[in-house]
Amino acid sequence: MKLIIFGATGQTGQELVKQAIDHGHEVTAFVRSPEKLTLRDERLHVVKGDVLDQEAVTAAIVGQEAVLTALGTESLAYSGFLERSLVRIVTAMKKQGVERIGYVASAGVDDELPGVQGML
Incomplete structure (x- = not known):
């Protein structure tokens, strides 16, 4: 499976x-700082970008089949x-027809992501 x-x-x-x-x-690892990803493998493709850049x-x-996100912030604020x-x-995902997402984070456990309600 192709995962980002x-x-x-x-x-x-x-x-x-x-x-x-x-x-x-x-x-495919979508990252701001590729040098922080030390793992190397022929099946790993690193894409440098900003997750707030919609076009990127x-x-x-x-071409991806599923999305995994482990985004976080350094502050709990x-x-x-x-x-x-x-x-x-x-x-x-909607634009590209990708229907699978895995989301790992502590955010959202108490309705703190109001802009996302109903999107999935």
């Missing part, structure tokens, strides 16, 4: 990348980042 992983340089994201490769998937996210999702990034990812 957002947040692939964080601890959870790197583990998702490793496990996906170990299970034989072709993985949409282009990266072309609400910044709107996760909401804005998920809106861009879901918008791109």
